[in-house]
Amino acid sequence: MNELSPTALRPEGTHLTGWSSVEADWSADQRAFRTASWGKAMMWIFLLSDTFIFGTFLISYMTVRMSTVVPWPNPSEVFALEIGGHHLPLILIAIMTFVLISSSGTMAMAVNFGYRRDRRKTAILMLLTALLGATFVGMQAFEWSKLIAEGVRPWGNPWGAEQFGSSFFMITGFHGTHVTIGVIFLLIIARKVWRGDFDQARRGFFTSRKGRYEIVEITGLYWHFVDLVWVFIFALFYLW
Amino acid sequence: MAQSNTPHGDTQQHPIRLYLVVWAWLFILSACSYMVDYFGLVGYLRWSLILLFMALKAGLIVAVFMHMAWERLALAYAILLPPAALMVFVAIMVFEAHYTLFNRLAFFATG
Numbered sequence: 001m002n003e004l005s006p007t008a009l010r011p012e013g014t015h016l017t018g019w020s021s022v023e024a025d026w027s028a029d030q031r032a033f034r035t036a037s038w039g040k041a042m043m044w045i046f047l048l049s050d051t052f053i054f055g056t057f058l059i060s061y062m063t064v065r066m067s068t069v070v071p072w073p074n075p076s077e078v079f080a081l082e083i084g085g086h087h088l089p090l091i092l093i094a095i096m097t098f099v100l101i102s103s104s105g106t107m108a109m110a111v112n113f114g115y116r117r118d119r120r121k122t123a124i125l126m127l128l129t130a131l132l133g134a135t136f137v138g139m140q141a142f143e144w145s146k147l148i149a150e151g152v153r154p155w156g157n158p159w160g161a162e163q164f165g166s167s168f169f170m171i172t173g174f175h176g177t178h179v180t181i182g183v184i185f186l187l188i189i190a191r192k193v194w195r196g197d198f199d200q201a202r203r204g205f206f207t208s209r210k211g212r213y214e215i216v217e218i219t220g221l222y223w224h225f226v227d228l229v230w231v232f233i234f235a236l237f238y239l240w
Numbered sequence: 241m242a243q244s245n246t247p248h249g250d251t252q253q254h255p256i257r258l259y260l261v262v263w264a265w266l267f268i269l270s271a272c273s274y275m276v277d278y279f280g281l282v283g284y285l286r287w288s289l290i291l292l293f294m295a296l297k298a299g300l301i302v303a304v305f306m307h308m309a310w311e312r313l314a315l316a317y318a319i320l321l322p323p324a325a326l327m328v329f330v331a332i333m334v335f336e337a338h339y340t341l342f343n344r345l346a347f348f349a350t351g
Binding site for chain 1: 253254256259260262263266267270274276277280290291293297298301302306307311312315318322326329330333336337338340344345348349
C-alpha cells in the first residue's frame with residue numbers, strides 16, 4: 001500500500017482549463033485556491049460578504065422606490081450645483097466619481113511597483129490614493145451638509161417620497177465609512193512600505209508575522225472594491 | 241482566463257500601460273454615463289445605457305484592477321457566482337414592491 005507516493009501528492013490537473021480545472025481544484029483534497037494565498041482568498045471572501053451587504057441596501061432602496069405612491073425626488077436636480085452662473089446637474093457626483101476612479105488607477109500602479117520592490121514609488125502612489133480617497137470623503141461631507149441644510153432627513157425631505165432620505169444616508173453613509181476605513185488601511189500599509197518592513201522581514205506588531213509586498217495587492221483589492229461599489233451606487237441611485 | 245502564473249506567493253506583474261489604458265476607459269465610460277444624465281435621455285434608452293456603462297466599468301475593475309482575469313477559475317467562480325443569488329432576490333422584491341404598491345393604491349389612496 002503505497003498510496004501516498006510523490007506523484008499522488010503532486011497537484012493534478014494544473015494543465016486543465018475551463019470547468020474541468022474548477023472541478024480538479026475543488027476535488028483535489030488540497031487547498032482549493034491553488035495560486036491565491038490565504039490572505040488574498042480571505043480578502044476576496046470578505047469582499048463577497050460585503051457585496052451582499054451593499055446588494056441588500058440597494059435592493060431595499062429599489063423596493064421602497066418601486067412601492068411608494070409619492071413621486072421620487074429627481075436626483076439630477078437634487079444634486080445639481082450652480083458653478084460660475086451655470087446650472088450643472090449632478091456635477092459634484094461626477095467629480096466624486098472621477099476622483100475615486102483616479103484613486104483606483106494610482107492604487108493599481110502602487111501594487112505594480114510593490115511587486116517590483118520599488119518602495120518609494122509604491123509608498124508615494126499609496127499616499128496619493130489615500131489623498132484622493134480623503135478628498136472623496138470631504139466632498140461627501142459637503143454633499144451631506146448641503147442636503148441636511150436643505151431639509152433632507154431620514155424621515156422626510158421637501159421634494160417627495162420620504163424614503164429618499166433614509167436610502168441616501170444609509171447607502172452613501174455606509175460607502176463613505178468604507179472609504180474612510182480604506183484610507184486608514186492605506187496609510188498604515190504605506191508607512192510599512194516606506195519604512196522597508198517587507199524588505200527587512202520586520203515583524204508586524206499585531207501578529208508578529210513577517211509581511212510581504214502582497215499586502216499591497218490585498219489592500220488594493222479592498223480599495224478597488226470600494227470603487228466598484230460606487231459604480232453601482234452612481235448608476236442605480238444617482239442616475240436612475 | 242488562461243492561467244499563466246506561478247505557485248503561491250507569486251506576484252501579479254503586468255505592464256503599467258495596461259493599467260493606464262483601463263484607467264482611460266473608466267474615465268470615458270464615466271463621462272458617457274454622466275452625459276446620459278446631462279442630455280436628459282429618458283426611457284429604455286436611458287436605463288439600458290446606464291446599465292451597460294455600469295456593467296462595463298464593473299467588469300474592467302474586477303478583471304484588470306483586481307486581477308480576477310489572471311486568477312484560477314476555482315477562485316473566480318467561487319467569488320463571482322454567489323452574487324447571482326442577488327438577482328433572484330431582486331426578482332422577489334420586484335414582486336413584493338408591486339404588491340405593496342397595489343395595496344397602497346387600493347386601500348390607502350386619498351382622493
